[in-house]
Amino acid sequence: MSVRTLNTVAPPLDFSFKNLATLTDSLEEEPRKGTKLREGYTEVVTAVRYNNNSLSELSDLSPTMTALVFQPTALSWLDFSFNELVTLDKVLLEFVNLTTLYLHGNQICNLMEVKKLSGLPLLRTLTLHGNPIENQEGYRHFVLSTLSGLKQLDFSSVTKQNQRDAENWRKLSSKKMKMGKKKKAE
Numbered sequence: 457m458s459v460r461t462l463n464t465v466a467p468p469l470d471f472s473f474k475n476l477a478t479l480t481d482s483l484e485e486e487p488r489k490g491t492k493l494r495e496g497y498t499e500v501v502t503a504v505r506y507n508n509n510s511l512s513e514l515s516d517l518s519p520t521m522t523a524l525v526f527q528p529t530a531l532s533w534l535d536f537s538f539n540e541l542v543t544l545d546k547v548l549l550e551f552v553n554l555t556t557l558y559l560h561g562n563q564i565c566n567l568m569e570v571k572k573l574s575g576l577p578l579l580r581t582l583t584l585h586g587n588p589i590e591n592q593e594g595y596r597h598f599v600l601s602t603l604s605g606l607k608q609l610d611f612s613s614v615t616k617q618n619q620r621d622a623e624n625w626r627k628l629s630s631k632k633m634k635m636g637k638k639k640k641a642e
């Protein structure tokens with residue numbers, strides 16, 4: 457099945473609540489509502505929902521999207537909320553037009569996973585709340601300093617003051633790290 461088009465924008469492909477263990481499992485499923493996959497479809501799919509499944513990795517994202525939609529690079533919104541993701545796969549960087557990424561309610565523990573998203577220059581909306589990283593000191597500042605183009609984080613607008621605070625936090629953190637390395641060298 458392939459969605460073919462370049463004309464108008466289709467409703468999201470909705471594979472939520474399908475009990476999917478892998479993304480390729482969605483190739484055997486019909487979307488819940490909205491866009492129905494059929495030959496000769498004339499709308500561009502820009503959003504796909506995989507929320508509330510059992511996904512633990514995204515490594516098969518690219519081949520799955522290639523099989524499902526005609527122009528995968530047109531995707532601007534992906535929802536992987538409420539799954540079992542622990543890490544973020546760099547395959548996300550293939551979707552250069554991604555502006556919105558929902559990752560809340562997963563099992564992401566390491567703040568360094570956020571750095572992988574810095575290769576998405578158009579990313580404006582990101583959700584990570586409900587992941588263990590949310591409880592780490594400096595969480596919001598780290599995310600905002602790493603992804604300075606965000607306009608919304610965890611369904612909360614990013615203000616100019618938030619941006620200034622994140623930049624100041626980054627500078628202070630860099631100084632602390634340099635001082636720590638200097639002490640270790642002595």
